[in-house]
Amino acid sequence: MDALPIRKLEQAAPLTQDERRALIPLLQEELSFKARTDIAVEGDHPAFSTVLLEGWAWRYRMMADGRRQILSIQIPGDWTDLHSYFIRTMDHSVAAVTDCRVAKIPHGKIRDLIEQHPRFAQILWRDTALEAAMHREWIVDLGARRSEERLAHFLCELRVRLDGVGLAQGEGFPFPFTQEAVGDIIGVSTVHANRVVQAMAEEGLAKFGRGVCTVTDWSKLRSAAGFDQTYLHIDEGPPVDGPLAGSS
Amino acid sequence: MDALPIRKLEQAAPLTQDERRALIPLLQEELSFKARTDIAVEGDHPAFSTVLLEGWAWRYRMMADGRRQILSIQIPGDWTDLHSYFIRTMDHSVAAVTDCRVAKIPHGKIRDLIEQHPRFAQILWRDTALEAAMHREWIVDLGARRSEERLAHFLCELRVRLDGVGLAQGEGFPFPFTQEAVGDIIGVSTVHANRVVQAMAEEGLAKFGRGVCTVTDWSKLRSAAGFDQTYLHIDEGPPVDGPLAGSS
């Protein structure tokens, strides 16, 4: 179960036995967060990074007048704030959506890990690049898709990512979001989020209930969303002449 | 002039004489692109990364029905596709906005550079993290700000970034975008982009003309945009216990 972060990193390239042995101890120090509490807050200067072991989290940004924008969703295996390794000041907050367990990894230990096993720099860096790619897709969502496409696209992304860590079973998958949260994800008001949700249920695209989303016809949802999973770069393998090529 | 990419990397941490000597030869192989031509296209598998030496570029994504979303703006000193070092398939395109000169750096040479000077992994990785931070800000823009705030915010970001590489002089700065492009940046139609541009001129926030944007009252524009430059992480210094701390 807690090998999840490792399994996720290995999507880039298998780890050697040595690398694995070096990484595992770093995942031992755990923190727990209750649902709806902050893991890191805008303005903080964290001295450690965290990896999500269990539960859901999100990045978000509050504006002066109370508007909130959710920036990305974190599922088990994701690094919740790897960037704090490079960037001193948090420019957004991270919160637990459900109850969470995270591994706490002091920056100094990441530094040591990379010094002793330089390939980790590349592996973690790739993770940062993937996160940027997901951000770009959200920019396309918010800038160029209609609200119903956006929600459909979000569901597609979520399914593929959950699948990657074995958390989506068949048609349904966990969906721990209120409609207010859905609105703040796809950039519409709560009222409109409700209408989009209902419209999608009526069209037979997706149903929501008790923390679960059920999709009966994925290909229909995919085409409604215009979803193309290239940007998630799953099972793609590294570039031919790239840093991780040797081991694939 | 061509030391720009180096100067930009040194915002994170000064390079040693050795590192500098290793980096400079990589910037020697140049390519030129005419305005409005593609530097890299969605679906490509680039074997090299590029750094912008002169001119402007942008990342963009086309959708099946012709909608276009611009994902980020590149100015001299920026890496136009560093991520292709890790990610085999381009999930978006990069185009020259004006005539451009870029340095072409084969992935193998980046690999060698990092092997011989491991600190470059950290320095370039930080660049990727900064790009992700800018993407997040655009997500906030498109999801939670009104169109006029968005344009104001975009101008503020641009000014700060241009300032960082010495390309903004006083009140005015180069602004090589058509109104159609402005619309595709801030996620509105061309017609509406025109109305926003005019409204901002009337309110005395910003004037546009002949490839130049003029802002007489920056503090006014800043507050109209709700601009806070934290997310650009300029002059912030690295985290205390982070990888680049020793040299600041």
Add this chain to the structure above:
DNA sequence: CGGTTGTTTGACGCAGTTCAAGCGGAGTGG
């Protein structure tokens, strides 16, 4: 069983889109 949190509905208004046409400046060819 009352309070709290999340969902649903309706009415109304506004921000932004779409379509369609006209305008002006810059470049090009005769």
Add this chain to the structure above:
DNA sequence: CCACTCCGCTTGAACTGCGTCAAACAACCG
């Protein structure tokens, strides 16, 4: 040097997606 063309900018009018306000309802929980 003028005429033509193209491209980008501008304008108006009708339309629509989405926001806002306000209220009711449903579910959960102590």
